[in-house]
Amino acid sequence: MIINETNYVDMAENTIKTLREKKDAKGKTLSLVTTSKLRNILSMAADIYNDVLLFKVEELNSEIRGRVDYLRIRVIYEAGREPSVKSLVTEAKIPEILKEVKTKQDYILFYRYMESIVAFRKFFGGKDDN
Numbered sequence: 001m002i003i004n005e006t007n008y009v010d011m012a013e014n015t016i017k018t019l020r021e022k023k024d025a026k027g028k029t030l031s032l033v034t035t036s037k038l039r040n041i042l043s044m045a046a047d048i049y050n051d052v053l054l055f056k057v058e059e060l061n062s063e064i065r066g067r068v069d070y071l072r073i074r075v076i077y078e079a080g081r082e083p084s085v086k087s088l089v090t091e092a093k094i095p096e097i098l099k100e101v102k103t104k105q106d107y108i109l110f111y112r113y114m115e116s117i118v119a120f121r122k123f124f125g126g127k128d129d130n
Contacts, residue, residue, distance in 0.1 A: 012116030
């Protein structure tokens, strides 16, 4: 996996730090994704997370894997609607990570990664638009 138990926090931190420094063609600093948008994505992920926690076996069944695929599509859709979300989704490699989720532990790790991104966005982000 792109993320693992030892690197997901650092990857989340580096993602937000990198996004804080991005500039447009005119040299103006790009705005960060709002915490509201991030929380919407986290909320979609939380619905799956709550069900995954109840699993007794490690391998995710086809219903949950279908929901993970749908989450990937929803994230891509949101990225297409909002440039700041697209920057985050691209920098954080969210669709690529979701493609790799096959087990309960994979999903729990992905969810922790998303929580870390939200935390670092809040810590480093400054004033929020929404």
